[in-house]
Amino acid sequence: MEKLKKQLVKAGYKMTAPRIAVLEELSVSRHPISVRNLHKKIKAVNRASVYRTLNLLEESHLVNVEVIGKEKLYCLANVPHHHIICKQCGYMEEIKCNHNFGYFKNFSNIHHQLTLTGVCNKCAK
Amino acid sequence: MEKLKKQLVKAGYKMTAPRIAVLEELSVSRHPISVRNLHKKIKAVNRASVYRTLNLLEESHLVNVEVIGKEKLYCLANVPHHHIICKQCGYMEEIKCNHNFGYFKNFSNIHHQLTLTGVCNKCAK
DNA sequence: AACACAATTGCGAATTGTTCGCAAGTGTTA
DNA sequence: TAACACTTGCGAACAATTCGCAATTGTGTT
Numbered sequence: 001m002e003k004l005k006k007q008l009v010k011a012g013y014k015m016t017a018p019r020i021a022v023l024e025e026l027s028v029s030r031h032p033i034s035v036r037n038l039h040k041k042i043k044a045v046n047r048a049s050v051y052r053t054l055n056l057l058e059e060s061h062l063v064n065v066e067v068i069g070k071e072k073l074y075c076l077a078n079v080p081h082h083h084i085i086c087k088q089c090g091y092m093e094e095i096k097c098n099h100n101f102g103y104f105k106n107f108s109n110i111h112h113q114l115t116l117t118g119v120c121n122k123c124a125k
Numbered sequence: 126m127e128k129l130k131k132q133l134v135k136a137g138y139k140m141t142a143p144r145i146a147v148l149e150e151l152s153v154s155r156h157p158i159s160v161r162n163l164h165k166k167i168k169a170v171n172r173a174s175v176y177r178t179l180n181l182l183e184e185s186h187l188v189n190v191e192v193i194g195k196e197k198l199y200c201l202a203n204v205p206h207h208h209i210i211c212k213q214c215g216y217m218e219e220i221k222c223n224h225n226f227g228y229f230k231n232f233s234n235i236h237h238q239l240t241l242t243g244v245c246n247k248c249a250k
Numbered sequence: 251a252a253c254a255c256a257a258t259t260g261c262g263a264a265t266t267g268t269t270c271g272c273a274a275g276t277g278t279t280a
Numbered sequence: 281t282a283a284c285a286c287t288t289g290c291g292a293a294c295a296a297t298t299c300g301c302a303a304t305t306g307t308g309t310t
Contacts, residue, residue, distance in 0.1 A: 014257060014306050035296080046260045051297060065192055070268090072192065072296090084229055093231065104209055106218065107243035114239045118232035139277050139286060160267080171289045176268060195297090197267090252310085259304065267296065275288070280281105 001027050004062060004078060011060045018045040022053040023076075031092050032066060032073030032083060066115045082113075086120035126152050129187060129203060136185045143170040147178040148201075156217050157191060157198035157208060191240045207238075211245035 004023050005015055013019070021042045026033070029041075039050045054074055057063040064077045068085055075083075080097035101112050129148050130140055138144070146167045151158070154166075164175045179199055182188040189202045193210055200208075205222035226237050 016258060016306070018259070047296095048261080048298075049259060052258085067190055067192055067197070084226075084232055084235070086232065093229070101209075101241055104218070104241070104243070106246050107209055107211065107241075108246070108249050110209070110241055110243035112239060112241045114237060116226055116229070116232075116235060116237045118229070118235035121231050121233070124233050141277070141287060143288070172267095173269075173290080174288060177287085180268095254309085255307095257304105257306080259302105261301095261303105263299085265296100265298070268294080270291100270293070272290095273288105274290105275286105277286080278284095280283095 004076070007062060008057075008060065013056060013060075018049045019053050021045050022050060022057070026063065026074065026076045032064075032068075032075035034071050034073055038074065061111055064113055066113060068115070068117065082116065084116035084118060086123055087117050088119055088123040091120045091122070129201070132187060133182075133185065138181060138185075143174045144178050146170050147175060147182070151188065151199065151201045157189075157193075157200035159196050159198055163199065186236055189238055191238060193240070193242065207241065209241035209243060211248055212242050213244055213248040216245045216247070 001023065004027070005020070008019065008023075009015060022038070022045065025038055025041050029038075035047075035050060035054065038054075039045070039047050042050070045053075054063065058065060058074075062077055063074050066073050066075070066083070069087065082095045082097055083092050084095055085092045095114075095116070097114070099112060099114070101110055104110060126148065129152070130145070133144065133148075134140060147163070147170065150163055150166050154163075160172075160175060160179065163179075164170070164172050167175070170178075179188065183190060183199075187202055188199050191198050191200070191208070194212065207220045207222055208217050209220055210217045220239075220241070222239070224237060224239065226235055229235060
């Protein structure tokens, strides 16, 4: 959390209350979360500011976005990881990320986003 | 293309003109494409129908969705592949997919979506 | 500790993206 | 070619996201 703040400051951003609130909520919520739900948790922060904060966090690669069905979910990127998600019930497991995609000749500064979906055993009956 | 149609039919859907138009446009466009641009190319098809078609194609796993910056892009999933995209100019290379994520004990029917972003050599100057 | 200034916020309105309800139209199967 | 369920187009509704701007706030400087 402190590390996150430092990264933001280093990226040239001010540490304001709304930004801290967003970071803390992302840090507290164990799972990727939608803007709607994130905002529900921190109503003191204006919705537009939630969007603005998420956008700058994304540009700084401090959060990842993934699309599950019709939802766009945000998640801290501090520890490299991905998720596998059950499409029916939303059950989710975390996956350690040990992927390396740095070998593309024509690109630098490469980031990746992996999303796995499936049906969990419980839903499969 | 014919194969695509057959898959749709097998999934229980009718082969209507709007659906064929969407499939053909996806098949023609070499790159992942936004709803907006897709619809621009096939104005004869109502926007709502474009959405409906993309949704059912996605549910049938015939297309993949990925988020690049603020854009949601759709792409045929007939041949397993991914993309690496330059965030600055949009230059894009295709990546063969030889990934296997079938080994998760708690899930079945697993699909994955991998998105790579970076800066292409030209933009990096 | 107060200042100054640019960065950021909150607000509401505007814009854009997506879905809905329903009457009319169309593919498929017999 | 008749029948029926599935689809479409349309416009309105709804949801997501951004914008413009005045007011506020962090931060570096005195």
